[in-house]
Amino acid sequence: MSITLPTPSATDSGDSKFPEAQAIYQKLWSLATNLWWSWHPECDQLFREIDPIRWRQLDHNPVALLREMTPDQVAQRATELVLQSRINYLYRRLQEYMADTQTWGATNAGVLGAKPVAYFSAEFGIHESIPIYSGGLGVLAGDHIKSASGLGVPLVAVGLFYSQGYFRQYLDETGMQGEDYLNTKIEDLPMDPAVGADGQPVMVRIDTRHGSLLAKVWMMQVGRVRLFLLDCNVDGNSPEERELTSRLYGGDIRTRIRQELVLGVGGVRALAALGIHPGAYHLNEGHSAFGALEVVRQRMHDDGLSFEEAARQTSRMSCFTTHTPVPAGHDRFTADLIEEHLGPLRDSLGISHDQLMALGRVDGNNPEETFCMTVLGLKMSHYANAVSNLHGVISRRMWSCMWPDRPEEEVPIGHITNGVHVHSWLAQQMWKLYDKHFPVNWARNVQSPEIWASIHNVDPGELWETHNALKNNLLTFVRRRLSRQSRRRGESDAVIEAARNALDPNILTIGFGRRFATYKRANLLFQEMDRIAELISNTDRPVQFIYAGKAHPKDEPGKRFIKEIANLRHDPRFAGRVAFIEDYDINVCRHLIQGVDVWLNNPRRPLEASGTSGQKVVLNGGLNCSILDGWWAEAFNGDNGFAIGHGTSHVNDAITDQRDAEALYYTLANEVIPCYYDRDYDGLPKAWIRKMMHSISTLAWRFSSHRMVADYSKHSYLWAAGGVTCDMRYS
Structure with missing residues (x-):
C-alpha cells in the first residue's frame, strides 16, 4: 500500500519542521496501513503505549490513532517512552517480510x-x-x-x-437484544482507492434489466x-x-x-x-x-x-x-x-x-x-x-x-477442515512461552507437528502460571464490560459494584461465544435449572460461565436465548457466576479464547459444519468440551479434551436435546470438574495440565490455517491453475 499521510485538515498540522519526527511518523504509518501489524503483538503493544486510553476507545485502530496526532506529538511520545529503536525494528521486519521470496508458496505453489x-x-x-x-x-x-x-x-x-458493517449489539433493561448501526469513517481505515493500469481509480458497472449498478473499488x-x-x-x-x-x-x-x-x-x-x-x-x-x-x-x-x-x-x-x-x-x-x-x-x-x-x-x-x-x-x-x-x-x-x-x-x-491463524489468536504470554521452549523460528512452521511436540518440554507449573495470568486478564476484561453495561442501562451503584466483582479467578471458568442460532443450543446447559445451579454453587468445586454472541436481527428465537441467559444475573443462584458480554466481536473473542479454562460447544449434531472458536482455545492452553460435531468429531482422541455424548443423534430433535443435556451434565460433573480440582501438593492439577499439553501437541498444527491453506494449494489451487507436475488419473 502506498503511504498516504493524513492531510493537514485531519491532523491540524502540516509536515513536521523536524525530519526525524516525520521519519518516525512515516514508519508508524507504514505499519498502520498494512494489517500485518494485527498479528504481531509487538506492534499492538507499540501503538498501545503511544496512548493507552485512546487505543482502547478507538477499537485498537492505529490509523485513527495516528490521525489524531501530529508527527511532532508522535515523536515526542516516542522519545519519552524510548520507542525509536522498537519502531525501527518493526518497520524493518515488515520490509523484510514483504521482500522475502523464500516462502512455502514460492517452493510449492x-x-x-x-x-x-x-x-x-x-x-x-x-x-x-x-x-x-x-x-x-x-x-x-x-x-x-x-x-x-x-x-x-x-x-x-x-x-x-x-x-456500517454488522450491527453493534446492546441489551436493554429486559435483556432483549437491540441493534445499532454506526457509520465507519473511511479515512480511519487502512485502505486506498484501487487504481488500474491507467493510474485512475477503478470503477465497475453491472447492468440489470432496470438500470446499472456502479461500484468503486478499495x-x-x-x-x-x-x-x-x-x-x-x-x-x-x-x-x-x-x-x-x-x-x-x-x-x-x-x-x-x-x-x-x-x-x-x-x-x-x-x-x-x-x-x-x-x-x-x-x-x-x-x-x-x-x-x-x-x-x-x-x-x-x-x-x-x-x-x-x-x-x-x-x-x-x-x-x-x-x-x-x-x-x-x-x-x-x-x-x-x-x-x-x-x-x-x-x-x-x-x-x-x-x-x-x-x-x-x-x-x-x-x-x-x-x-x-x-x-x-x-x-x-x-x-x-x-x-x-x-x-x-x-x-x-x-x-x-x-x-x-x-x-x-x-x-x-x-x-478440507477449517483451521485458525495461529499468529492472530495466540496470546502474547503464550507466544513468549513458546519462544522460550520451541525451536527457533517455530512461528514460520506452525503446520508442523514436530514444532508443537515441544510443549512437552515445558514445566507444568510454568504452563499453569501462564494460563492463570491469561485467565486473570480475561476476568478483568469481563468485569470492565459488565460494569459498563450496567452503567449504560442506568442501574444502581450496588449493581455496578457487583459487576466489578463478578466471577472468581480460582473457580473453573467455562466460556461460550458464537452466533446465537437456535441449532447451536446456547441454552442447553439450562434445561434443568436446579441441577446446573447445584454445580455452580458447589462450595468445594464451583463453576462459572461467560457467554457472548449475537442473534441475527430477524432471529427472534435466538434473541430469546440471549435474554434467558442474560437475565440469570437477577437469579440469586447464578448472580456473579453467569455473565453475558454484549457485542461479541474479534476483541471479545480474543479475550475469551485466551483466558477460559474450558470452551463449551453444544450444537445439534450434525449441523455444525466445522466451528473454529475451539481451535483458537487450543493454542492458548484451554480445553474443549464439545458435542462430537464439526472439527471436534475428527479431533477428539480421549485425552485432549472432553466429549459430550457419543457422536450420535436421534431422529427426534427433542429427544436429542434431552439426551445431550443429560450427557453435558454428566461430563461436567464426572469428568471436567473433578479433573480441574484434583490438585497435587504444589496445588497443580497435573492431570488437567497433561490434557492441556496433549491438546496443544495433537491439535494446534492440525487445525492451523497454514495447514488449511497448504491443503487448498496442493489439492485445489494447483490443479485449477494447471500447475500439477504429475497426474496419472487417466492412465
Whole structure:
C-alpha cells in the first residue's frame, strides 16, 4: 500500500519542521496501513503505549490513532517512552517480510506467481477495527488470507465494503437484544482507492434489466495479500443503490441478490480492470457464485469460445467451498429476480432464461424450483469441498440429488477442515512461552507437528502460571464490560459494584461465544435449572460461565436465548457466576479464547459444519468440551479434551436435546470438574495440565490455517491453475 499521510485538515498540522519526527511518523504509518501489524503483538503493544486510553476507545485502530496526532506529538511520545529503536525494528521486519521470496508458496505453489488465486468472500474478519464481518465465515476468510500471506501463496481477495458493517449489539433493561448501526469513517481505515493500469481509480458497472449498478473499488494490504472491496456508495447510483453495500446481511432478498451480483460479477470485472489474471477462482460459499458466469462471459468475449466450452474451462479453474448443512444457509432466488439482475449477462452468454435457471436448480427441468447459489457454485466448480470430515459426509448426502447416477460416496465433494491463524489468536504470554521452549523460528512452521511436540518440554507449573495470568486478564476484561453495561442501562451503584466483582479467578471458568442460532443450543446447559445451579454453587468445586454472541436481527428465537441467559444475573443462584458480554466481536473473542479454562460447544449434531472458536482455545492452553460435531468429531482422541455424548443423534430433535443435556451434565460433573480440582501438593492439577499439553501437541498444527491453506494449494489451487507436475488419473 502506498503511504498516504493524513492531510493537514485531519491532523491540524502540516509536515513536521523536524525530519526525524516525520521519519518516525512515516514508519508508524507504514505499519498502520498494512494489517500485518494485527498479528504481531509487538506492534499492538507499540501503538498501545503511544496512548493507552485512546487505543482502547478507538477499537485498537492505529490509523485513527495516528490521525489524531501530529508527527511532532508522535515523536515526542516516542522519545519519552524510548520507542525509536522498537519502531525501527518493526518497520524493518515488515520490509523484510514483504521482500522475502523464500516462502512455502514460492517452493510449492510457484505457478500461482504468474496467475494468482482470486479468493471471493462476502465478509472478512481481519481485526475488530475493520468491521466488515459478522462471525465465523468472515473470521475464517480473514485467517485464510493471513495464512496465504504467511505461506507466500500468491492470492488476491475480493469482498464488499460495508460502511456500517454488522450491527453493534446492546441489551436493554429486559435483556432483549437491540441493534445499532454506526457509520465507519473511511479515512480511519487502512485502505486506498484501487487504481488500474491507467493510474485512475477503478470503477465497475453491472447492468440489470432496470438500470446499472456502479461500484468503486478499495484496496487493503493484508501482509502480502491485496484485499479488494467493492463499494456502491458512488455518484451515479440512486440513493437506494448507494446504500446497497452499507450493511452486512441486512435488507430483504432483493438487497441480497444485488449484493451478490456486485460481489461476484463486479468482483471479477474489478480484477480484470486491475490487470489481474487469476489462475484459480475460490468461491468461499455461494454468495459470490455469480462471478463464475462473468468469467465465462469474459472467456467467450476474449477467446471466441462457445458458452459450453467457456463454462467447461471456467469450471476446471474454479474451487467452491460450502459451509453449512443448514438449508436456510443456502441463498435461493425466484426466476423473476434472476431475470431482473442477470438478464443482461444472460444475453451476453447467449443462453435462454431456462438455461440460466437450470444452472441454479438441482433439477434443471423443474420450473417450480428456485435458483440456489450453492447449486450454481457446485455446477460451475470442478473442485468442491466441505469444511470438516463429518461435514463432507453430510454434504455428499445433502447434494447427492445433483448426481443421481452416482452412489453417495462418489459425489464429487471432498473436505478440507477449517483451521485458525495461529499468529492472530495466540496470546502474547503464550507466544513468549513458546519462544522460550520451541525451536527457533517455530512461528514460520506452525503446520508442523514436530514444532508443537515441544510443549512437552515445558514445566507444568510454568504452563499453569501462564494460563492463570491469561485467565486473570480475561476476568478483568469481563468485569470492565459488565460494569459498563450496567452503567449504560442506568442501574444502581450496588449493581455496578457487583459487576466489578463478578466471577472468581480460582473457580473453573467455562466460556461460550458464537452466533446465537437456535441449532447451536446456547441454552442447553439450562434445561434443568436446579441441577446446573447445584454445580455452580458447589462450595468445594464451583463453576462459572461467560457467554457472548449475537442473534441475527430477524432471529427472534435466538434473541430469546440471549435474554434467558442474560437475565440469570437477577437469579440469586447464578448472580456473579453467569455473565453475558454484549457485542461479541474479534476483541471479545480474543479475550475469551485466551483466558477460559474450558470452551463449551453444544450444537445439534450434525449441523455444525466445522466451528473454529475451539481451535483458537487450543493454542492458548484451554480445553474443549464439545458435542462430537464439526472439527471436534475428527479431533477428539480421549485425552485432549472432553466429549459430550457419543457422536450420535436421534431422529427426534427433542429427544436429542434431552439426551445431550443429560450427557453435558454428566461430563461436567464426572469428568471436567473433578479433573480441574484434583490438585497435587504444589496445588497443580497435573492431570488437567497433561490434557492441556496433549491438546496443544495433537491439535494446534492440525487445525492451523497454514495447514488449511497448504491443503487448498496442493489439492485445489494447483490443479485449477494447471500447475500439477504429475497426474496419472487417466492412465
